Amino acid sequence: MKALDRKVLRDLWHVRGQALAIALVIASGVAVLVMSLSTRNALIRTKDAYYERYAFAHVFARCKRAPGHLISRIAAIDGVQVVQTRVKGLATLDIAGFDEPVLGQFVSIPENGDPALNRLVLRRGRWIRASQPDEVVLDEPFAEAHGFVPGDELVAVLNGNRRTLSVVGIALSPEFVFSMGPGALMPDARRFGVLWMGSEALAAAFDQEGAFNDVSLQLTWGASSAEVIERLDRILEPYGGVGAVARREQGSNWFLMNEIDQLSTMSMILPSIFLIVSAFLTNMVLARLVETERTQIGLMKAFGYGTRTVAAHYTKLVLVIAGLGILLGWAIGTWAGRMNTGTYAQTFRFPILFYRPDAASFAISALMTLSAALLGTWAVVRRAALLAPAQAMVPPSPPLYRKSLLARTRLGQWLDQPTRILVRHIAREPWRALMTAGGVACSVALLVMALQWYDAIDYLVERYFFDSQRQHVTIGLAEPQASSVVADFRHLPGVMAVEPMRIVGADLHFGTVTHRGSVTGVPSNAQLMPIFDEASMAVYEPLEGGLILGSRLAEKLGAEIGDAVWVEILEGRRSEAMLPIVALIETSIALPAYLHIRALDRLLRERPGVEYVNLLVDPHEEANLYRRLKDLPAVSSVLLRRAAIRSFDESVAKNMLIFVSLFCAFSCALGFGVAYNAARVALSERGRELATLRVLGFHRSEVSYILLGEVGLLILLSLPTGCLLGRALTILMASAFDTELFRIPLGIEPSTYGLAVCIAVVATLLSAGIVRRRVDRLPLIEVLKTRE
Amino acid sequence: MGPESPATARLVSLQARGLTKVYRTGDVRVHALRGVDLDLYARELLVLVGHSGSGKSTLLNILGGLDAPSSGSVLFDGRDLTDADDKQLTGYRRDHVGFVFQFYNLIPSLTAAENVGLVTEISRHPMHPHAALELVGLEERMDHFPAQLSGGEQQRVAIARAIAKQPDILLCDEPTGALDSETGILVLEAIEKVNRELGTTTAVITHNTVIGSMADRVLVMADGAISETHENADRRAPGELSW
Ligand SMILES: Nc1ncnc2c1ncn2[C@@H]1O[C@H](COP(=O)(O)OP(=O)(O)OP(=O)(O)O)[C@@H](O)[C@H]1O
């Protein structure tokens, strides 16, 4: 080993604590990058392979009842490769030992084997037999939630008929990677399940003999899904088609893609913060090292080492530190990525999971880190390399201090000398102070950003489930019923109030923008599910003369109050109308469009109808009510608010905990790294001064005050800055995460700021504690023997 | 005071007995002090001379509570410093000892007055920083930072800082070591004045034997022990010295 390389190692050993702290910060950034990128890539790879292998369709359409012979017409559409027609239907399930209503999504499969599209992955048991019309295959999460195994039985109310079905197999499907009941916000495997049943049997049960109500298409390579959809819609229109969607908008896939997008965002925004801070830290530590090694550099150059050699020497040092951080980050990132992917595997059900640490994410993170580190230290390395030998041999001229403005004020007069020392040090290196405070502020900001998720979720639940939904149960009816049905529900046990509601699929056009959604019909004076504005916390009355839109929908359409929206109903007679926007309301979830239920009836050109009934229920009578509901033929779905909240909380909380803990750990590493390095560099610069103070009779604590007080003051300044920064970061992330389903609300609780500040303070105190031990062991006599 | 007058008759400020100091670095043992007995008398001006490495600084540091001897005792005000913990030693330095070093050791971020204030703020009966600076003839330079002062001026600020707390003992380790003779004399004058006017017991280490003539007593150290003691009948004023 060359002598100079040995010096690299010595120098590293000398600053090992700081090098390690920097490596930790780098590692955090690299870990976030590797974790999010490799999780993202794992999801994409898994999804692609799954979709491909199990022939996930490209286009999906529903209709009321289309005759089987339409298949040939659909197959003839340009670009269609494979057509699959199915019968789908919802039914309530009666599961022994589970009181609450459970909704089953029935999907037909060929009795004689694999379907052409949307194939199943049979996980246990066997396929159904043509001779046994009561055999079903269950989806795995649902089977797991209730402990069903092949051989078990369950009861379903299929179109009014109670049938005992026997479970023969358990399967997964690319169509239900993320399986969620209608109207739910989160998957709830206990209350929603997919059941695959023979097509003959299912057609019989839902009056679809010789017909179908669901179409999936596979397209030829390069075919335009928009054109195919247009033609498919035209074919299905007479049969109650409600508008086909491309794979991108298919429910399960939409959620999956959303998650993938969020991971991409995360992998772009967050690691940058860590890398910028680590660049600054490396700069700070290296600058100090070069300062202390001026004479050595002078000697090296006097001995004939060239500028390039000196530059290479310090660059190596930076590379080792960065390399250490990268390796550590790779390890942590791989581990966290595996854990993260594991959580996703519970939310999204894949039969296979292609998690492998991603070579690209390794390369990208290494490249970004190295360039950040080299860029951050370039100026210092250059300064060191260009030092003229003679100039390097003389110690740097003593720092010239100036009285600050503060010193001249009355407050300044009143300061004691140690505080004065402290303030002047900060004033002398304002940039460094700013960067230190900025670094800690970043750590606080990341903590705020991570912790606010809990606030956001609380807010969503509060607004969505409590303020705007006051009903206990929402009942979906198989077919729109006459308004008189409301009175029937009023007589069920425990029902205290009933309110009708109607939701019809519709395209809303404004200018060139089209939103495929729905129009919700609400009665006057709605008490159970009123039109609720989150901004004013007020309830709006539905109007017959116009639409009340969620502001985000208006934003999407580019429309304002007073503009007229072209509404194209996708059901029934497919009526169309021009409706003005009469009011806008704020909502965090979904993009609603409200109309008075009577106006909606008129628009549909139907007699007054009801599709949903909201109930307020006496808790003591719940069990009785559920029992009755299971037997009501008209009921196709039952949604319990309480269960919805619980499943929302559960699935969100689980994912959140891992995410939040990881980020807290990374932010702490950041805060610790910055505070520790600031204190160590200060100690290195002030060691002599502090030892002098000790000689003069200052106690350890008083001396520590000067050193740590400086860092402490900067941290104190960084806390409010960090909170503001955290708010900004949250807004940035929220806007990046914005989807049509959710908008992350910005309501950071004071306690969240408080917690973030506390965690950051603890992390920095820890570093202060370590440096404090060094202050206590300052050598006193050595200092007196040497010139500074 | 003649040399024949019994030493015990004088008031003892600081008493060291049987001081030894052994430094161990690896297998090498360096005996820096090999049994030193010393009394510092109240109000006296003592000069310590000796070859480099003879143990002068080691002795002074132990007397000042900066270092602990390997064996022996140092009595101050009836208490043994060798029994004291770090906190008590710090208290001893804070309340009773003033130090002046070869390299001044001023705080670069504080002005002359503030450097003195640093010490007066934490001591029990300090003089005003301005008065201390006046005593060393620097009342004009009070608001200057160390970087704006010459070496001699910096050393005088260090002396003002050391005496501003009105210490019982003033310990100076080669206070003129880094200065030319003229400036050195200015510094010595300051020390002498403090000793004379305030009556502070003072010990000065020097390589310069000429300086011995301004002292009440001169101790010569050799190889970790006191080899000779001279008492001067008359102290010469620093201004009369030259080297
Ligand atoms: N920290 C230490 N470790 C090892 N040996 C030491 C240490 N400090 C001092 N010594 C040794 O102790 C002996 C006495 O040192 P000291 O500094 O007291 O000498 P001095 O008389 O003050 O010399 P000078 O006139 O050069 O300042 C020397 O031999 C020195 O090498």
Ligand SMILES: [Mg+2]
């Ligand atoms: Mg010495």
